[in-house]
Amino acid sequence: MSNSLKIIPLDGLATPPLEMPERFRLEVVYFMTPDDSPNAPKLGPNEYWIEPQNVDRWLDDGCFSVVSPLDAESVAEIELSEDHERWLEWLKKFQITKVQIVRP
Numbered sequence: 001m002s003n004s005l006k007i008i009p010l011d012g013l014a015t016p017p018l019e020m021p022e023r024f025r026l027e028v029v030y031f032m033t034p035d036d037s038p039n040a041p042k043l044g045p046n047e048y049w050i051e052p053q054n055v056d057r058w059l060d061d062g063c064f065s066v067v068s069p070l071d072a073e074s075v076a077e078i079e080l081s082e083d084h085e086r087w088l089e090w091l092k093k094f095q096i097t098k099v100q101i102v103r104p
Contacts, residue, residue: 007087010047010098018090020083025101027084030064047100055091058084 005025007018032048033040041049058064058080068074080088090096 004104006102006104007090008100008102009094009096010100012094012096015094015096018087019104020087024083024087028101030066030078031058031084031087041098043098044100046102047098049098050091050096052092052095052097055088059088059092 003022004019005022007020007024009015009017028048031050031054033051033054035043035049037051043049063077063079064084066076066078068076091099
């Protein structure tokens with residue numbers, strides 16, 4: 001995959017990295033759990049924490065919600081792409097909650 005990223009698992013060390021398209025660098029924020037959430041681990045640069053119950057919900061629903069930064073009452077549901085589903089299934093299969101994004 002040209003112009004790709006590698007997603008490195010930080011809590012599934014025997015797990016192979018996942019290759020994702022470059023645009024995922026901008027999309028990962030839709031899936032990360034905010035660092036001020038209860039039980040949030042300390043993260044380094046380009047590291048993200050994803051709560052497992054959210055992974056299950058997104059896979060079950062086939063979409064995720066995005067709240068408008070201008071109006072908290074405006075919520076859009078965005079259908080998961082094939083890449084999103086592949087990412088979420090990888091997280092679930094290997095029970096990964098913390099990742100780092102790197103360029104190969």
